[in-house]
Amino acid sequence: xxxxxxxxxxxxxxxxxxxxxxxxxxxxxxxxxxxxxxxxxxxxxxxxxxxxxxxxxxxxxxxxxxxxxxxxxxxxxxxxxxxxxxxxxxxxxxxxxxxxxxxxxxxxx
Numbered sequence: 557x558x559x560x561x562x563x564x565x566x567x568x569x570x571x572x573x574x575x576x577x578x579x580x581x582x583x584x585x586x587x588x589x590x591x592x593x594x595x596x597x598x599x600x601x602x603x604x605x606x607x608x609x610x611x612x613x614x615x616x617x618x619x620x621x622x623x624x625x626x627x628x629x630x631x632x633x634x635x636x637x638x639x640x641x642x643x644x645x646x647x648x649x650x651x652x653x654x655x656x657x658x659x660x661x662x663x664x665x
Contacts, residue, residue, distance in 0.1 A: 562613035562614070562616075562620070562663060564659050564662075564663075565609075565613060565624065565659040565660055565662070565663040566610050566613050566614065567659075568652075568655050568656040568658075568659035568660070569606040569607070569609050569610040569613070569627065569656055569659075569660070570606070570607075570610055571652055571655070571656070572602065572603075572606045572631060572652045572653055572655070572656035573602070573603040573604075573606035573607045573610070574603075574652075575648055575649045575651075575652035575653070576599040576600070576602045576603035576606070576634065576649055576652070576653070577599070577603050578645060578648075578649070579595065579599045579638060579645045579646055579648070579649035580595075580596045580599035580600055580603070582643065582645040583595050583596045583599070583643070583645070583646070584596065586643065592641070594637050595637050595638055595640075595641060595646060598630075598633055598634040598637045598638075599634060599638070599649065601630055601634070602630050602631055602633075602634035602653060605623075605626065605627045605630045605631075606627060606631070606656060608623065608627075609623050609624050609627040609660065612624075613663070620663075621663065621664045622664070624660040624661075624663050624664040625660065625661070625664040627656070627657075627660045628656075628657040628658075628660035628661045628664065629657075631653040631654070631656045631657035631660065632653070632654075632657045634649070634650075634653045635649070635650045635651075635652075635653030635654045635657065636650075638650035638653065
């Protein structure tokens with residue numbers, strides 16, 4: 557598989573990482589930040605794994621598929637947590653997470 561074949565998944569991972577970073581930062585500005593703790597933690601983990609998966613795909617790494625499977629699992633968990641919150645940044649992040657999980661699962665199969 558060449559890096560060009562990873563294009564959709566790469567784009568989804570990068571978009572998800574950006575959405576997660578934005579969400580975590582916005583959550584820290586919420587009035588009830590304590591209620592956003594799990595969201596913030598998962599946003600940070602999700603952004604990190606998405607960036608790592610993108611890096612693996614960009615370099616056509618041997619374990620890119622394996623890492624994308626893990627990325628999909630973390631994206632699903634992050635998306636589920638973000639979906640619980642009404643804030644638009646959380647809803648946007650949940651959407652990006654679901655798309656990334658879908659693309660990662662497709663790429664990993």
